[in-house]
Amino acid sequence: MATGTNPAAAGTPQRILDVAERLVQRRGFNGFSYSNVAAELSVTNASLHYHFPTKAELGEALIARYTERFTAELERIEAGVPDAPGRLAAYADLYADVLRGERMCLCGILAAEYQTLPALMCAAVIRFFDQNEVWLERVLIKGREEGSLSFDGEPRSIAQSILSALEGAMLIARPYDDLERFQSDARRLLTGMLA
Amino acid sequence: MATGTNPAAAGTPQRILDVAERLVQRRGFNGFSYSNVAAELSVTNASLHYHFPTKAELGEALIARYTERFTAELERIEAGVPDAPGRLAAYADLYADVLRGERMCLCGILAAEYQTLPALMCAAVIRFFDQNEVWLERVLIKGREEGSLSFDGEPRSIAQSILSALEGAMLIARPYDDLERFQSDARRLLTGMLA
């Protein structure tokens, strides 16, 4: 073990985050409790507080890990998909994968609860969106240079619209429990803006 | 008074709904309490329970009233705006007005909390979205017949995409507290799909 901690317990914070993440993505930050997480892991409430003293800190850790993982996926797309249209399609597929797990985007659902979140979580949500927009903007600029994408207006502005549209498509598809609806919306919204 | 109730108290249920509606649109259904409403109205918790015995019933009443009011706005648009493109623009303006009140669409924010809502509220949220789609579909069909709108695919499917895109634009614009961002997104998303 790199950390030198008890091997059997080494992954505990990660397993806590795994369970909490799924709960937040399905029920929202105000819709889950320490007890929900504890019950699933068969540990006590107090044990969770050892790893994440406050719910706010747990929330910050959730966003940080989610953002890291998402960023890694974006880098993987850039490494594996050469053309800009393919990268945008792969980007939409990331959202579809989340939806397949019957989840909302973590930061999408936190955006809905934004006015009730601790300040540090708010800032982290914004950073997630900003990072997504920066990546999308880069893809758009590259696509325009290569001639594989054509659009009017500022790339950053288009990137914002793509993010909004995909988050909205997730938000609405989930009550209908309809993955195909999301994919249909995503396809239309993307092709529409890049006609 | 048509109801024959105490004049001074006649509007109490409405005032309760007014306060609760704003709280839900800003903080979510799991982010407000009877006490929050009571404090704003300077009445007691128990008094609220007289009018709305359970939080679920309060939630159902909120969606019912919101849907009625929204439907009335849609009829007003059809009566006042002759052309289909103008109707779509007016539809987007309804969302902008909500956002100006620093609120999310009531059913949009409830969609995020969907998995935690009582069954009757879930059904009512779906009905709201369906009603919106039916209206949008009608506008799209009329626009295509008149030649003022052109698009590929089923009108109902486009209507779904418009709803998703506008809800998403609201969801993301609110953390940024940026009305212009919403309007820019809405314009692009609409013109893109109806190119």
Added chain:
DNA sequence: GTCTATAGGCAGATAGAC
């Protein structure tokens, strides 16, 4: 690191006086 035990507060909800 995990436990038992518990604190202190707020949630939704009810009984009964006025």
Added chain:
DNA sequence: GTCTATCTGCCTATAGAC
């Protein structure tokens, strides 16, 4: 219709034993 008073339960969080 609104009040006071109260119930029960869950919430986040902490103290201290093991």
